[in-house]
Amino acid sequence: MSFPEETSVAIVGGGPAGATLGAYLALAGIDHVIFERERFPRHHVGESLVGITNRVFHEIGFLGKLDAAGFVEKRAAVWIPKSGKGAYELRILPDPRFGLDHTFHVDRARFDQLLLEHAASLGSRVEQETRVCDVLMEDGRACGVRVEQDGVEHSVRARYVVDASGRSTLLGSKLRLKERDPLFDQYAIYAYFEAFDRGPASMRDHIHIHFLPTRRGWVWQIPVDAEVTSVGVVTERDDFRRDGRDPESYFLRHVESHPELRRRIQPARRIGPFRTEGDYSYSMQRLTGPGFLLVGDAARFVDPIFSSGVSVAVNSACFAAQALQEALSGDESEALKRYEERLGAGIRVWYDFIKIYYKLQNLFTRYVRKPEYQAEIVRLLQGDVYHPEEITVLDRLREDIRTIEKTPDHLLRSSLTDIPI
Amino acid sequence: MTEHFAARIKRVLVERVDLDRDPEAIDPTCTLRDDLGLDSAALLDLVVGIEEEFGIEVDTDEITEERFESIASLARFVEAKV
Numbered sequence: 491m492s493f494p495e496e497t498s499v500a501i502v503g504g505g506p507a508g509a510t511l512g513a514y515l516a517l518a519g520i521d522h523v524i525f526e527r528e529r530f531p532r533h534h535v536g537e538s539l540v541g542i543t544n545r546v547f548h549e550i551g552f553l554g555k556l557d558a559a560g561f562v563e564k565r566a567a568v569w570i571p572k573s574g575k576g577a578y579e580l581r582i583l584p585d586p587r588f589g590l591d592h593t594f595h596v597d598r599a600r601f602d603q604l605l606l607e608h609a610a611s612l613g614s615r616v617e618q619e620t621r622v623c624d625v626l627m628e629d630g631r632a633c634g635v636r637v638e639q640d641g642v643e644h645s646v647r648a649r650y651v652v653d654a655s656g657r658s659t660l661l662g663s664k665l666r667l668k669e670r671d672p673l674f675d676q677y678a679i680y681a682y683f684e685a686f687d688r689g690p691a692s693m694r695d696h697i698h699i700h701f702l703p704t705r706r707g708w709v710w711q712i713p714v715d716a717e718v719t720s721v722g723v724v725t726e727r728d729d730f731r732r733d734g735r736d737p738e739s740y741f742l743r744h745v746e747s748h749p750e751l752r753r754r755i756q757p758a759r760r761i762g763p764f765r766t767e768g769d770y771s772y773s774m775q776r777l778t779g780p781g782f783l784l785v786g787d788a789a790r791f792v793d794p795i796f797s798s799g800v801s802v803a804v805n806s807a808c809f810a811a812q813a814l815q816e817a818l819s820g821d822e823s824e825a826l827k828r829y830e831e832r833l834g835a836g837i838r839v840w841y842d843f844i845k846i847y848y849k850l851q852n853l854f855t856r857y858v859r860k861p862e863y864q865a866e867i868v869r870l871l872q873g874d875v876y877h878p879e880e881i882t883v884l885d886r887l888r889e890d891i892r893t894i895e896k897t898p899d900h901l902l903r904s905s906l907t908d909i910p911i
Numbered sequence: 912m913t914e915h916f917a918a919r920i921k922r923v924l925v926e927r928v929d930l931d932r933d934p935e936a937i938d939p940t941c942t943l944r945d946d947l948g949l950d951s952a953a954l955l956d957l958v959v960g961i962e963e964e965f966g967i968e969v970d971t972d973e974i975t976e977e978r979f980e981s982i983a984s985l986a987r988f989v990e991a992k993v
Contacts, residue, residue: 571952575931578956701952852952859959890971899976901944905951 493644494615497523499814500635500648502622502661505534507786507803508654509605512614513550514811520818523615523646525622525637530606531599535680535767536799537712537720538564538697539593541584541872546804548588552608556594559604562713563592566696567871568689569852572703574750578855579693582871593872595697597714625651625661625782632661632781649781650814654807656787657767662774667784671771673845673909674793676706677730678767679737680722686711686758688719697797700751702744704729706848706907708795709744709751718761721745724794727768737764777833778813778826785810790837793844801873802840806833832876839875839884846887849909850902853890857883914939916986919964924982927960928953939982954979961985967992 499515501508504526515522547553569578583591594601610616617639626634626645634647653661662668688694688711698711707725714720723744733740741764746752771791777784786803809832816825847854857863866883875881891911894900921934930937930947943949949957957979958969967989978988 569952571950573948573950573953576928576953576956578952850951852955855952856955856959859963893971894974897972897975900972901954901974901976901979902951 493617493639494523494646495644496634496647497521497615498648498818499523499650499652500646501525501652501654502625502635503527503654503656503658503786503788504530504606504609504616504618505602505654505656505786505803506605506800507656507788507807508652509602509609509614510546510550510804510807511652511654511785511810512609512616513552513605513612514808515814516609516612516614517550518811518815520814521615523617523648524606524609525620525635526606526616526618527621529619530603532602533765534598534602535678535720535722535765536794536797537598537714538595538710538797540797540801541582541593542874543801543804544584544588544590544593546808549808550608550612552605553588553590555604555608556601557590559600561597561601562595562695562715564595564695564697565592566693568693568696568698569855570698570700570748570750572701572748574700574748574753577689577693578852579696580855580858580868580871582868584872585874595695595713597718622655622660625653625664630780632779649818651782652810652814653782653784653788654786654803657791659772659774659788661782662784662788665779667774667776669773669775671773671792674706674771674848675727676724676770676793677727678722678724678770678794679730679741679764680710680720680766681741681760681764682714682762683719683721683755683758683760684717686719686721687754687756688713689754699795700748701851703747704744707744709748710794711754719758721755721758727770737766777830780822783810783813783826783829789833792837792840793848795844795847796840796871796873798840798873802837805836805873805876809833835878836876839870839878839881840873842884843870843875845909845911846884846891848907849891849911850894850906853887854883857886913983913986913990916965916989917982920961920982920985920989923960923964924957928956937982939986942981943979943985961989965989965993 499522501524620639632651700709712720785806813825813829
């Protein structure tokens, strides 16, 4: 098959955002090409999914394959305080309409490959080991991509270019749309372990969030498969800079500052290297422009405390597919505007929830146990953030925070952080 | 009567907040934050535990240092609410 000279939609990146978009476009009969820099499988962080992804995977016919792949089934989250004593367990079951009572923890190398293969099976043209060097622009409009494959450069004209390049943010960087998050500047260091003690048998398949005694610090514990656990330390980047040590001793110092984690990691053997992610959270001035859309991490990256990464990727792909169908059949500006609004509204809910979470950790656990708010909080934790008009609990939480702020001898006043709400 | 409330609050502390102590051995005058070492997460657990144990609603502006200073002060607050 000769190299494509033109296509309706050029998708930059074959991760979950690009592959899901490809699947939707294939189902809609819109021709497109996915350009992926790597040869899958390749490593990627972000192993924990949330329930709302079941809807998207159901729509593109992937949910059955995913369920049959043998990934760890995820039904709950556990928060462990910095004292290491006690655990707050919350079952977060997804919408049963899509046939599953669970979501998944996945080895992203394998998961991303399965999803990309699924898109190809539906008709996506996938070019792996093909680097997108640049997005072609004409009079301010994206009109294609310049790619490099086997040392040869090709120009591919496209009616639309979708940036699914992840944290590389190809278009956002090129067009200078990227803005560093003013509140969150975090740093993550993680590794995979065998024989990590995941705790009581009833909880070992849950995602665990261990709070650290340091500001906005926490540790994720995610079961990647039956033997392997991903363990990651998230702290403020300044904390890492001040520490001045190498990533490994920094990781160990934090893990050992938590009594329960210290116990759990004791029998563990690290497999694979320590990996880091800096330059954490960012937003884009806009998510669309003439001839282009941004999806997934290429559109926005928020603190991963609620496992939002893959969820934003596949939901934005779903919205982008609808926008592209509309734009290709006529009204581009309306279609792109609607995409901005839908994705923007959802991300704002995530972001507000994250801010409130860091303002007073665990405030939301009070409302999870109140029947009138429980369903809403579970929806938020599932990633069902795209209908903000149905979410009232965030207003309630904000009101609580204001009450705490203005009650001089409030018990929790000293626990509030300086995050503006 | 207040003693009875204090005993139930201690039970909430041990069962719900996972405080690693014998309820009998907790002095009702010891402070929740400093002596028992409860952090904000544990204090929120305690608020919810008390609401459920006594079937009361604690308003956010009632969660003050004064009322939640010790088991004894908390018992007086709960007694006045039920």
